[in-house]
Amino acid sequence: MLKMKSACEKCGASLSPDGTAYICSFECTYCATCTQAMDATCPNCDGELLRRPSRVRKALEVAATQIKQKLFGK
Numbered sequence: 001m002l003k004m005k006s007a008c009e010k011c012g013a014s015l016s017p018d019g020t021a022y023i024c025s026f027e028c029t030y031c032a033t034c035t036q037a038m039d040a041t042c043p044n045c046d047g048e049l050l051r052r053p054s055r056v057r058k059a060l061e062v063a064a065t066q067i068k069q070k071l072f073g074k
């Protein structure tokens, strides 16, 4: 599962799980302002920064749903 880092690695701004953040494939995480300033390129790995999917539900809730679907099917 994607680790949801809670702060921008460049400027330290806090990032909420359901707010706007950008990540590279190594999960370096940045705020929208830094992403724009860096032209959407990760300074650590030169990878493309993409918008992080927001997480609006808690991991535990999702796990419960996944188990239910496995047990009760289709």
Ligand SMILES: [Zn+2]
Pocket (backbone or CB within 6 Å): 008, 009, 010, 011, 012, 013, 030, 031, 032, 033, 034, 035
């Ligand atoms: Zn930042």
Ligand SMILES: [Zn+2]
Pocket (backbone or CB within 6 Å): 024, 025, 026, 027, 028, 042, 043, 044, 045, 046, 047
């Ligand atoms: Zn990176």
